[in-house]
Amino acid sequence: MMKLVIGNRAYSSWSMRGWLAVRQSGLEYEELVVPLYDQE
Numbered sequence: 001m002m003k004l005v006i007g008n009r010a011y012s013s014w015s016m017r018g019w020l021a022v023r024q025s026g027l028e029y030e031e032l033v034v035p036l037y038d039q040e
């Protein structure tokens with residue numbers, strides 16, 4: 001299984017592009033979202 005490490009898709013167009021490519025490929029993947037902006 002592939003692991004996709006991305007930022008929040010609402011803030012990062014590059015994360016959105018990677019996510020769309022993997023999703024459209026039909027491959028199995030695990031998604032790990034790394035916060036881009038922290039409240040602190």
